[in-house]
Amino acid sequence: MRIAGLASGMDIDSIVKDLMRAERMPLDKLKQKKQILEWQRDDYRAINTQLLSFRDKLAQLKLTSNYRARTTSSSNDAYVSATATSGASQASYSISEVTQLASAATRVNAAPISLTNPTGALATQELGNGFSWKQGVVEAKTVKVKADKEEITLTETLAAGESPSIKVNGKTLVVQTDSNAELKANEVRVGTNGVLEFGTALKKDDLVKIDYVIDEKTVKFDYTGDNENPLKTWSVGATWLATATITIDDGTTIEVKREHADGDGNVAIGNYGSINLNTGVILFNPERKTDTNIEVSYTQNYSSFELNTHTSKGAVNEKIFITGSDSLNSVIRKVNESDAGVTMFYDSFTNRVTLTRKETGDFNPGVGNEITVTGTFMEEVLKFNADSKETGGENAMFTINGLTTERTSNTFDMNGVTFTLKQKFDAETIEPATISIANDTNQVFENIKEFVNQYNELIAEISGKLNEERHRSYKPLTDDEREELSDKQQEKWEEMAKSGLLKGDPLLSGVLTNMRLDMSSVVETNGLFSQLASIGISTTSNYLDGGKLQINEAKLKEAIEQDPDSVESLFRSDGSTSDLGIIHKLYNTVDASLNRLREKAGRATSTNQQFSIGRELLNVDKSIDRFEDKMKITEDRYWRQFTAMEKAIQRANQQSMFLMNQFGGM
Numbered sequence: 120m121r122i123a124g125l126a127s128g129m130d131i132d133s134i135v136k137d138l139m140r141a142e143r144m145p146l147d148k149l150k151q152k153k154q155i156l157e158w159q160r161d162d163y164r165a166i167n168t169q170l171l172s173f174r175d176k177l178a179q180l181k182l183t184s185n186y187r188a189r190t191t192s193s194s195n196d197a198y199v200s201a202t203a204t205s206g207a208s209q210a211s212y213s214i215s216e217v218t219q220l221a222s223a224a225t226r227v228n229a230a231p232i233s234l235t236n237p238t239g240a241l242a243t244q245e246l247g248n249g250f251s252w253k254q255g256v257v258e259a260k261t262v263k264v265k266a267d268k269e270e271i272t273l274t275e276t277l278a279a280g281e282s283p284s285i286k287v288n289g290k291t292l293v294v295q296t297d298s299n300a301e302l303k304a305n306e307v308r309v310g311t312n313g314v315l316e317f318g319t320a321l322k323k324d325d326l327v328k329i330d331y332v333i334d335e336k337t338v339k340f341d342y343t344g345d346n347e348n349p350l351k352t353w354s355v356g357a358t359w360l361a362t363a364t365i366t367i368d369d370g371t372t373i374e375v376k377r378e379h380a381d382g383d384g385n386v387a388i389g390n391y392g393s394i395n396l397n398t399g400v401i402l403f404n405p406e407r408k409t410d411t412n413i414e415v416s417y418t419q420n421y422s423s424f425e426l427n428t429h430t431s432k433g434a435v436n437e438k439i440f441i442t443g444s445d446s447l448n449s450v451i452r453k454v455n456e457s458d459a460g461v462t463m464f465y466d467s468f469t470n471r472v473t474l475t476r477k478e479t480g481d482f483n484p485g486v487g488n489e490i491t492v493t494g495t496f497m498e499e500v501l502k503f504n505a506d507s508k509e510t511g512g513e514n515a516m517f518t519i520n521g522l523t524t525e526r527t528s529n530t531f532d533m534n535g536v537t538f539t540l541k542q543k544f545d546a547e548t549i550e551p552a553t554i555s556i557a558n559d560t561n562q563v564f565e566n567i568k569e570f571v572n573q574y575n576e577l578i579a580e581i582s583g584k585l586n587e588e589r590h591r592s593y594k595p596l597t598d599d600e601r602e603e604l605s606d607k608q609q610e611k612w613e614e615m616a617k618s619g620l621l622k623g624d625p626l627l628s629g630v631l632t633n634m635r636l637d638m639s640s641v642v643e644t645n646g647l648f649s650q651l652a653s654i655g656i657s658t659t660s661n662y663l664d665g666g667k668l669q670i671n672e673a674k675l676k677e678a679i680e681q682d683p684d685s686v687e688s689l690f691r692s693d694g695s696t697s698d699l700g701i702i703h704k705l706y707n708t709v710d711a712s713l714n715r716l717r718e719k720a721g722r723a724t725s726t727n728q729q730f731s732i733g734r735e736l737l738n739v740d741k742s743i744d745r746f747e748d749k750m751k752i753t754e755d756r757y758w759r760q761f762t763a764m765e766k767a768i769q770r771a772n773q774q775s776m777f778l779m780n781q782f783g784g785m
Contacts, residue, residue: 131761135754140599142753146746147597153739154595159620160732163720166581166627170709170716173577177706180570186687188562191536192555199552200539207535207556214519215551217543221479221515221529224429224489229506231470234447241450242359242397242420242443249499252420254361255281256336257440264325271321273313275333281423283309283331284438287321291437291458330440332423335362337416353401355415359443360396366414367391377420419443424494426459426474429482431527435459441496461490472501480527481512515540560679567679567690568670571656575667578634581627582665589619626719630712635666637705643698646685647678651701654678654686 179185184205191201199214233245255278262271277283282294285307292307302308302318310316321327336357342350355363365388366372375386377396384397392403401413420443428435437459441450447465454463454474462475474490483489489512497503514525517540519533529540536556593615601609621627639658641649648654655674659667679686692700717725720732727733 131758131765135757135761138757143750146743146750149739149743149746150597151595153736153743155620156732156736156739158617160720160736162584162617162621163626163716163732164722166584166621167713167716167720167722169577169580170630170713173573174706174709174713176570176573177702177709180566180702181691181693181706183687183691185566186563186683186690188559188566189535190557190559190562192557193552194554195550195552198540198542198544198549199554200541201554201556202537203556204535204537209558210534210536210556212519212533212536212538212554212556213521213551214517214538214540214554215521216546216549217515217517217540218545219513219516219525220540220543221527222510222513223479224476224509224512226474226490226492226503226507226509228472228502229504229508230502232472232500232502234500235470237447237451237465237467239446240359240444241441241446246496246500250422250495252361252443253281253332253422254418255332255334255421256357256417256419257330257332257421257442258336260329260331262327262329264321264323264327267322268320269323271315271327271329273309273315273329273331275313275331277309277313278332278334281332282438283329284440285315285330286328286458287317287319288326289328289458291435292317293436330438332421332440335416335418337414339415340411340413342411342413349405350403350411352403353413355399355401355417357399357417357419358397359419360394360399361418361420361443363394363396363415363417365394365401368412422494422496424492424497426454426457426461427491427493428459428461428476429489430460430476430478431480431482432460472503474503476512478527479512479515479529481514482527483511487511518546558680558683560676560683563679563683563686564672564676567656567675567686568672571668571670574634574638578631578665578667581631584621585623585627585631585665586663587619587622589622590615593618626715629715630708631666633708633712634705637701637708638666638668640701640704642689642692642700643694644685644688644692646688647682648685648689651689654689 187205189203189205189207189209191203193200198217201212233247234241236244258275260273264271273283282296285292285294290305293303293305295302295306295308298308298310300308302316304318306318308316315327315329338355340353342353360377362374362376364372364374367388371389373388373391375388375394375396379386380396384395385393386396387393388401390404392401394401399417401415403411421440422442423438423440426435426437426439428437435458437457439450439453439457441453445453451463451465454461460477462477464473464475466472474492476490481489488509490509492498492503512527514527515529515531516523516525518524531538536554538554593612595616596604596609596612604612635658638651643649651657651668655671655678656668657671659669688698688700690700690702692698693703718730721727721730725733727737
């Protein structure tokens with residue numbers, strides 16, 4: 120128990136606080152030391168971040184594209200244009216004529232189709248007398264392979280005569296039906312017991328998508344209810360049913376077919392209720408008992424068709440399944456998203472449909488039929504029958520530098536130059552289009568200038584820290600000092616206290632020295648230039664700049680035009696030590712400096728044990744903990760002493776009062 124001046128009248132609390140303030144001075148110094156270490160750590164890490172960013176820029180400057188920028192010009196851009204990569208040689212090309220532009224193969228259907236609502240379900244529309252739906256159930260299965268050579272099995276029995284569509288990682292495989300044939304790399308076979316056999320073994324994380332048809336599907340449902348909640352409806356989970364065999368409770372089986380349905384798709388199922396074949400929902404009669412067991416085996420209307428196309432990847436065969444719930448728009452989407460490489464288009468004005476290959480060019484030369492379709496839906500409903508017309512794809516044909524040649528696209532690459540043919544022309548009426556490839560001196564100059572600016576920015580940051588004024592009279596604020604200052608005063612004080620913490624730091628000085636040595640080093644380029652100074656890049660005369668660079672722009676541009684290979688080697692040569700380019704040397708120096716800075720100050724994810732300042736912080740924290748424990752003991756001792764004094768004064772006062780009472784009573 121602490122007695123605060125009740126007997127003595129002294130402000131014991133204030134006295135103890137004043138005494139502890141004096142005792143706490145060494146503790147405040149420890150906390151100030153900790154704060155300074157944390158500020159230094161943060162300053163080092165800020166420099167580390169700037170060096171890391173600069174190193175990333177140096178990595179980009181190793182690329183040849185920074186020193187081999189090319190410019191292109193065309194004498195007749197309306198007919199031929201071109202662009203060049205950094206790998207293109209300085210050259211000139213002449214295209215004297217373009218006799219044919221590349222075009223894509225297109226197949227137009229034979230006549231207007233009977234479909235008039237592209238968004239409506241196919242089952243609700245007139246599709247033509249020559250088309251009839253098949254009956255079965257289209258299923259889809261997607262498997263992500265968990266291990267190499269994993270086995271995939273189809274547990275359902277496939278409908279006879281309807282091969283599945285199987286894709287691995289989006290690529291369609293050829294389904295092999297011969298059980299004795301040796302599978303090719305792009306083939307798959309449905310083996311015994313539904314096991315899929317792949318020509319190329321599956322690998323972990325492969326994605327396998329299988330679309331297939333079964334004869335019918337069976338679903339079951341057992342409902343146990345009560346009188347207050349009788350079963351009213353139940354859905355079989357499928358729409359646009361063609362047939363359904365329904366077994367309820369006592370084994371009563373009722374068969375319904377699409378021709379039994381009314382205009383809304385409803386078919387009565389005895390006295391049990393009705394089923395809507397369009398929605399797949401069973402509606403039970405109100406008097407239906409609550410406990411109900413249901414089994415429904417159903418089929419749907421479906422169809423399939425195949426698209427056969429010739430593309431730059433070779434012949435492609437794509438099988439697509441559709442059901443009565445699909446619309447014309449969804450069919451178009453399936454075609455456009457398939458691997459067939461064609462675009463299907465429906466024109467509502469003419470009520471016609473076209474198929475256009477996405478690639479231009481002739482990929483089935485001398486034969487034609489680059490887009491063929493099979494299947495009654497395509498042939499009878501969408502009218503892609505024998506009367507549909509195909510315009511075959513054509514290659515671009517032209518003469519370049521006297522050589523007549525052709526390409527499958529109007530845009531093509533040749534020796535690092537990308538040409539684009541825009542219009543046909545002949546040599547008699549139009550002047551040849553001359554394409555000139557030259558070194559882009561201005562772009563190379565700008566790339567080098569940007570590098571110098573980035574280097575100077577880094578030098579300025581590091582030099583600023585090395586030369587920053589140190590205000591030793593400004594120590595980190597203690598808790599008591601902070602209470603006496605406003606927020607603005609605290610901010611200003613801390614700004615002064617943080618200043619100059621890395622002044623003259625040997626680690627940062629070493630970074631600058633090594634970078635300056637790299638920038639002034641000699642590189643054996645086997646050309647005209649071996650130092651930055653020889654191409655107009657030198658150190659400024661003001662030593663206070665810390666080694667910043669300055670550019671003689673005229674001299675640099677002249678060097679780039681005179682010997683661009685030598686300039687490139689000076690910067691990015693990756694040979695031995697003697698002919699290692701400036702960028703590579705600087706990259707190695709910055710990388711080594713980053714490692715030293717991390718050893719000194721760590722990174723954001725580092726623990727204090729992993730870097731030197733962190734270990735020093737741990738030692739300071741231990742000293743602070745020990746001193747705070749000591750402060751608690753000291754404060755308790757002061758309070759015990761003052762409490763004893765108060766108790767002694769209290770006893771003395773009691774004795775004095777007793778004596779006064781005794782004397783007063785005589």
